[in-house]
Amino acid sequence: MLLNKKNKILFLTKKSYFKTLEKIDIILSPEFYWVREFEIPVKNKKEALVFLPNLFSDVLPSDDFSYFVIKKSKHHFLCFAYKNSEILEFIKNANIQNTQVNNIYFAQVELVKTKAFCANGEQFIYTDDEILVKTPFLIEDNTLDISSLLQEHTLSNHKIKLQFYSSLIDIKYIYSIAAVSLVLIFLNMFQYFIVNKNISILEEKEESIKKQYNLPVTSFETNAILKKMKRSFKISDDLRQAVGDIFDYQKVDTKAVLKRVEYDGKVFHLDIEKTSDIKAKDYFSKHFKSIKQSKKADLISLELTYE
Structure with missing residues (x-):
């Protein structure tokens, strides 16, 4: 029986240069991404992604960034920001063809069991906060070279896919935007239907009561209920505004x-x-x-x- 051949794993830094024609997986040096941990009051990674541009705004330069999230606990997320174009530039500088690249991973996640290691004459260590950084000078003596660590390394499931051709829009991105738009449209339509249905029921109830008790034509009851419904919508708007202000x-x-x-x-x-x-x-x-x-x-x- 034939076993699936593992792709060669390469650790990419801004100094890397490789000579290989094999299919590869790439682990990114911390030079290529920003990583922070946040507590965000949401249930899942998809909801957390919405907040990342704002949460990273104090450290990121003004540019086009992509984001990635790993959920660690109920409201605790490990969050990444990276530039697609910058990573592609250094993949090219490292003598790697786009067609050779299978998946791309973050060193922050992949090498967390390693306290320190070297690559291309540079040292990388995990801080007390368990954040991987490149050191400006050697701190740990006798650290292993990354190439020996990668020989037996098993990659995680936390991978990203780069957009290799800037002239083409990523089809998954289109599907995601379309899906979100459709959900919002259906939610608004459903809400509109429910509100109109409730108003119709109230109007019918009002007419029935008027006929049953021979009441004069008045809109007091209907107006009171409508004001209550409008107030509930205002509370929702105020809540969204409050989250934005925070x-x-x-x-x-x-x-x-x-x-x-x-x-x-x-x-x-x-x-x-x-x-x-x-x-x-x-x-x-x-x-x-x-x-x-x-x-x-x-x-x-x-x-x-x-x-």
């Missing part, structure tokens, strides 16, 4: 790091690092009805009420 704080204080955002149905609970308690109070008091604020070391905790 994540926009990093635009006001670019050094601030949102460590926790939770909502219990009435109150938002926030933990923010690397910010001023005066600046936080001044900003959130403009957007929320009431705030409670406390500070412990470098961590500011807030409770915000928007209603």
Whole structure:
């Protein structure tokens, strides 16, 4: 019986140059991506992706970035930002053809069991926060060369697919946008149908009551119910606005790091690092009805009420 042949695994840095014609998998050096851990009050990776452009805005230059998410626990996500065009440029510089590339992985995930290693005369280590970085000088002695580590390495399931031809739109991206658009259209149509149906039922009920009790023609009951329904829609809009105001704080204080955002149905609970308690109070008091604020070391905790 023939066994499936594993692709050769290469570790790509900005100094890499290879001589191979084989089909390959690539592990990216941390030079090619930004990685951060966030607590995001959503259920899955797809929902978390929506927030990443905003959450990375304080560290990323103004450019076109792609994002990737790994869920670690209930609201805890490991998040990546990378430039498709930059990675393609250095794949080409490394003497690799696009047709040779199978899948691409992040070294942050693949080499997490290795404390330190060397590649192309440069050393890479994991910090105390378990984030892989390239060091400007040698820190660990007698570190293994990456080539020996990759010989027996088993790749994870956390891979990305690059868009190799910028003139063509990725068909998966089109399908994703189309799917999201269709869902939004159907939700709006369903909501519109339900509202109109409820209004029709109320109008019929109003007419029935008028006929049953011989009441004069009046719209008091209908108007009261409509006002209640409009208020429920306003609450939904206010909630979306409140979430936007919270994540926009990093635009006001670019050094601030949102460590926790939770909502219990009435109150938002926030933990923010690397910010001023005066600046936080001044900003959130403009957007929320009431705030409670406390500070412990470098961590500011807030409770915000928007209603």
